[in-house]
Amino acid sequence: MKAVILTIGNEILKGKTVNTNMAHIGQVLTYAGHEVFRALIVGDNPDEISWGIRTSLESGDIIVTTGGLGPTFDDMTVESISRALGLETEIDQEELEYLKERYIGRGIELTEERLKMVRLPVGSRAIHNPVGAAPGVILKHGGKTIIILPGVPGEMKAILDIALPEIKTAERVYYEETFPLEGIMESSLAPLTERIMKKWNGQVYIKSHPQRSEVDNPSLNVEVSSWGSDLTKAKKIVASVGKEIRESYMDYIGK
Amino acid sequence: MKAVILTIGNEILKGKTVNTNMAHIGQVLTYAGHEVFRALIVGDNPDEISWGIRTSLESGDIIVTTGGLGPTFDDMTVESISRALGLETEIDQEELEYLKERYIGRGIELTEERLKMVRLPVGSRAIHNPVGAAPGVILKHGGKTIIILPGVPGEMKAILDIALPEIKTAERVYYEETFPLEGIMESSLAPLTERIMKKWNGQVYIKSHPQRSEVDNPSLNVEVSSWGSDLTKAKKIVASVGKEIRESYMDYIGK
Incomplete structure (x- = not known):
C-alpha cells in the first residue's frame, strides 16, 4: 500500500x-x-x-x-x-x-x-x-x-x-540495518552495491550515505533494507547482504 | 517570487x-x-x-x-x-x-x-x-x-x-521575531492575534506555536513576521506588533 x-x-x-x-x-x-x-x-x-x-x-x-x-x-x-x-x-x-x-x-x-x-x-x-x-x-x-x-x-x-x-498491514514487513564502512569512497562502493542488488533481484535495497566528503577521508553508512512477508526472513536477507558488503569491502581495502 | x-x-x-x-x-x-x-x-x-x-x-x-x-x-x-x-x-x-x-x-x-x-x-x-x-x-x-x-x-x-x-532579490525583505508567552492558551490568544493581524492589514503574519499542551500549563512561542521592501521598516512593524501582543497578553493575564 x-x-x-x-x-x-x-x-x-x-x-x-x-x-x-x-x-x-x-x-x-x-x-x-x-x-x-x-x-x-x-x-x-x-x-x-x-x-x-x-x-x-x-x-x-x-x-x-x-x-x-x-x-x-x-x-x-x-x-x-x-x-x-x-x-x-x-x-x-x-x-x-x-x-x-x-x-x-x-x-x-x-x-x-x-x-x-x-x-x-x-x-x-x-x-x-x-x-x-x-x-x-x-x-x-x-x-x-x-x-x-x-x-x-x-x-x-x-x-x-x-x-x-x-x-498496520499484516502482509508486509520492513527491516533495515546500517553498516558503517571506513576508508571507502561512495564511488568505489557503487559498482559493488549495484552488483549485489541485482543478484538479490529486488529483495534488498542498498543505499550508501556518505558521512564525510569523498577522497580525503571517506566514511559511509551503508543502509540495507528488505521488504517481505516474514520478519525472520527479512532479517536473514539483510544480515547476509551485510556480510557480502563487508567481504567486498575487505577485498577492496586489501587491494 | x-x-x-x-x-x-x-x-x-x-x-x-x-x-x-x-x-x-x-x-x-x-x-x-x-x-x-x-x-x-x-x-x-x-x-x-x-x-x-x-x-x-x-x-x-x-x-x-x-x-x-x-x-x-x-x-x-x-x-x-x-x-x-x-x-x-x-x-x-x-x-x-x-x-x-x-x-x-x-x-x-x-x-x-x-x-x-x-x-x-x-x-x-x-x-x-x-x-x-x-x-x-x-x-x-x-x-x-x-x-x-x-x-x-x-x-x-x-x-x-x-x-x-x-x-537574492533586492525588492523584498523578510524579518521575523519570536515572543514567548507563559500562562496563556493558544485558544485564548487566537482572537487577539486575529484582531491585530486585521488591523495591520496584511503587513504582518502572526503564528502561535504551543510549546506545551493547552489548559494545564500553557506556553506559547508567538512568531511575528513581516515582508516588505525595507528591512528597517519591517523590523519596526514586528517590534510594534510584538509590543501590542505583549500588552494584550498582560491585560489577559491581569484578568
Whole structure:
C-alpha cells in the first residue's frame, strides 16, 4: 500500500521548524508495512491544503496529514480537506463532551475558536487526543484512508500510536540495518552495491550515505533494507547482504 | 517570487533521515526574499523525480532541489530532470578537469559512476562543489530558475552559499521575531492575534506555536513576521506588533 504524508504549516516551509513530524510518521508507516511514496508540504492556506489532499489521493492509499488542527484562524486543515472532498462538517458530540470538561470544567469559556477543534467531516471518526485539545481524525474516502493529525509533536505521536492498529498491514514487513564502512569512497562502493542488488533481484535495497566528503577521508553508512512477508526472513536477507558488503569491502581495502 | 523545494531521497520518506536540508534551504530562500510556497519529497525513482520537477514548475519561479547527485546507481536527479524537461546532457569540461584532478591525480580511476557526476543538462551551468565531488547545477528554463544541489548537508550548504547572489532579490525583505508567552492558551490568544493581524492589514503574519499542551500549563512561542521592501521598516512593524501582543497578553493575564 502506498502512503503519502502531507505536512501543513508555513513554519516548515520557511525552515523555522525542522519537519521532525514527517520523519516520525515516515518511520511509523514504513514499519507498519507501507511504502511512503511521496510527501508534500503546503502552507496554512485553504487552497494549498486542498491541492495537497487532492494530490496525495492521486497516488496514496493511506494519507497522513500533520498540522493545522488547533484553535487559531490559520488552523484550517479539517475545513479545507472537507471542502476539497465535498464533505459537510459537524460537531462530534463525544469530543464536545471532552472539550466541555477540559474548558468549561475549569471555568474557561467554550468559544467559537475552541469549538472549531471538534467540528469534523461527516462520516469521519475522531481519535481522542490524550495530550491536547484537538482530536485526530480518521476518514475513509473512496477506498482510501486519511488520518489527520495535529502538528504539535507530542500530540501527533500520541494520536498516531492510537491509530496504528487501523493502518498496520499484516502482509508486509520492513527491516533495515546500517553498516558503517571506513576508508571507502561512495564511488568505489557503487559498482559493488549495484552488483549485489541485482543478484538479490529486488529483495534488498542498498543505499550508501556518505558521512564525510569523498577522497580525503571517506566514511559511509551503508543502509540495507528488505521488504517481505516474514520478519525472520527479512532479517536473514539483510544480515547476509551485510556480510557480502563487508567481504567486498575487505577485498577492496586489501587491494 | 514563489519558490518550491524538491527533496529527493528514499531515506527522507522512510524517516531514516530528518529533512534538515529542506529547513536550511527554506530559511535561505525566505531571507533572500522569496515565498517558499510548497515543498515536495520524492523517492530515488526517475518517474517520481520527473513528476516532482514538473509539479514544482507549475507553481514555482525558483525551484531548489536537494539529493541524488552522487555516483551511485540511485543518484539520478540530473538525468531525470533533464529528461522531464526534454534536455540532452553533456560532460561539463571544466568540472571534468576538477574530477580528473580529484581522482586521477590521486591514482584513482575515473569510472563511469564518477563521470556521471559531471554530466549536466545542455544549457545549464555547474556550481563548483568546494567540499565534495558532485557539482551543483543552475538551469534557467522557461523564465524560471532551477538550482540542483547534492543531499550531503555540508556540500548542499556550501553550493547554496555560492549560488545565493543568483537568487537574492533586492525588492523584498523578510524579518521575523519570536515572543514567548507563559500562562496563556493558544485558544485564548487566537482572537487577539486575529484582531491585530486585521488591523495591520496584511503587513504582518502572526503564528502561535504551543510549546506545551493547552489548559494545564500553557506556553506559547508567538512568531511575528513581516515582508516588505525595507528591512528597517519591517523590523519596526514586528517590534510594534510584538509590543501590542505583549500588552494584550498582560491585560489577559491581569484578568
